[in-house]
Amino acid sequence: MPGAGTGLAVLASVADQAVSAFTNIVVLVVAARLSSAAAFSVFSMVYMVFTVLLGLNVSYVGQALVLERGSARVRAACRSAVVFTAGAATVVGAGMAGGLAFVGGGTARGLAVLGLVLPVVLTQDGLRYCFSALRLPHCALAADTVRLLVVVPALAAQPQGAGAARLVAVWGVSALPALVVGGALLWPRVKDAPVDVGGYLRRGHLGRRFVVEFGVANAAGQLAVIGLGLFAAPLAVGALRGATTLFGPMNVLFNSATAFGPPLLGRVRGTDDKVRATAVLGIALAWTAVAWTVVLMLLPDHVGRRLLGDTWASSAALLPASGSQYAGIALGTSALLTLRVLRPRATLPIQVVFSLASVVFLLAGYRLDGVRGAAWGLCLGSALKAGALWRRITSVRRAPAPATDRAEADVRAEPSAGPR
Incomplete structure (x- = not known):
């Protein structure tokens, strides 16, 4: 029953992402309720730095991993990915902790603590992509559920007025049980697979290209927001993060689409069918974003304050812009998923041009109309990028794949060497 199996895999993957996203929401909501608006801004900046580091790891390791095909290759890639992520996070985290331990200021202290817990949180999150490549999303769901069940009471037990550094420490340490559970579920499936950490350092590793894309597509905008907080208006970071x-x-x-879409979309036969599937997905996601925006705008003020505390007022003013942005992101995500499967190397030029344009729009919007203008600037950038990506898909459908892309596809589709 392959159809039933695929349906269950989709449900498990969406449920896992729901648990993971809900965990992130709880972390931010609890931090907002325990902190003043100023303190939450500091925590938001630290958390955004983590988001950038997480995105770099997902791009360099995770996105290349889910494109692997063939049982033996997937198992070896998963084991290598875990070892590489743990080692790289330890090196980066130690540098952060050592370099910022004696620097004054709440932000520096929070970042130093983030460095200490970085190996735990990055490795735990990275297991999700291993389970995606192995087509075992229910294992990711189990580990992430443990994460949620531990982090909520741990943060809720903190006193009112807890500092950002303390909250970051509690959040990071609470990932240990989930890391143990995820590792225990993964180990039997990869214990006999070879480890090739050096593959991540070799020239031509596809993750390098994805990191460049992330750097200009996601990190550039997030770093611009961080810079906005450091050099202009710290409260703007809290408002944007709250939205x-x-x-x-x-x-x-x-x-869910990014992590689990490539293995599932790879089962769809024919380029036109793949494009139609993702086009329907993009339209459905865009309308969902619009509907969710309406729901949020109709929330009573007292409910919003229960969610975000003092940050609610500034974040609520950004809902029209943020909702429009998410509709654009929906169309762009589905287009990006299509190109990742059809032509992995086709997205970089678009990401570079339109992501840098988004940063320009963000800063120009802030100068024209404060944080509300910044939010509309991000919306404009997302809409233009989505349009460019879908236009690129049209040209890809008409042209044959370059030899490099065909060779990469053949390598990733290498026949299995044994049972999974």
């Missing part, structure tokens, strides 16, 4: 938190359910769907 993003409110759209957590949409992030669930986007992350």
